Amino acid sequence: MNRSRWIVAVMASLLSGLLVACGGSPAQAEPAADTAALPAQIADTVDVDVLKQAMVGRFRGELPCADCSGIDTDLTLNADMSYQLSETYLGKGKPFVSTGKWNVVDGTRKIEIDYDKPGQGRYFQLAGKHLQMLDSDGNPVDSKLNYTLTRQ
Missing domain, CATH: 2.40.128.640 (Lipocalin)
Structure with missing residues (x-):
């Protein structure tokens, strides 16, 4: 798996975990239409290490x-x-x-x-x-x- 796909997979896992922890259901979240655009679709403030990667x-x-x-x-x-x-x-x-x-x-x-x-x-x-x-x-x-x- 190339590095960018790995990063996207990690981010998706983190976002899914956050939704579950906050009590939201995955049905409430809009899926990312373009996985290459995922970093722009996350909140303005994120985990700095994930952002650096x-x-x-x-x-x-x-x-x-x-x-x-x-x-x-x-x-x-x-x-x-x-x-x-x-x-x-x-x-x-x-x-x-x-x-x-x-x-x-x-x-x-x-x-x-x-x-x-x-x-x-x-x-x-x-x-x-x-x-x-x-x-x-x-x-x-x-x-x-x-x-x-x-x-x-």
Whole structure:
């Protein structure tokens, strides 16, 4: 069983156990239509260890750029809480690669990379198989532009 299926199975078991413990019946819960989207369908606050496992992986996408056609972004979140971020400003040359640490923000689906470097942290929020880039305060970006990275 591959790792992502194992994580989904563990999460489903935990959620089922929670329903039974709280006295709810499984008939009251809506089944997940897409198991890949399960992490986005769970409560905003979850077990941090389960959340960390769900976030490990590689995410890619093209983010907006003020002075170029886009930023080809490749973010890998490792199980040891390290990350590697490669950003290529389209039409501007070679990629900028950075590494550091990441962590879950207050038990939510939000993460901060470079949380250990004051003033340099960047925020993302897990939404199914996507990471949504957030603003410098950890809030959704108020824009119609695409700030989404997709799990690879």
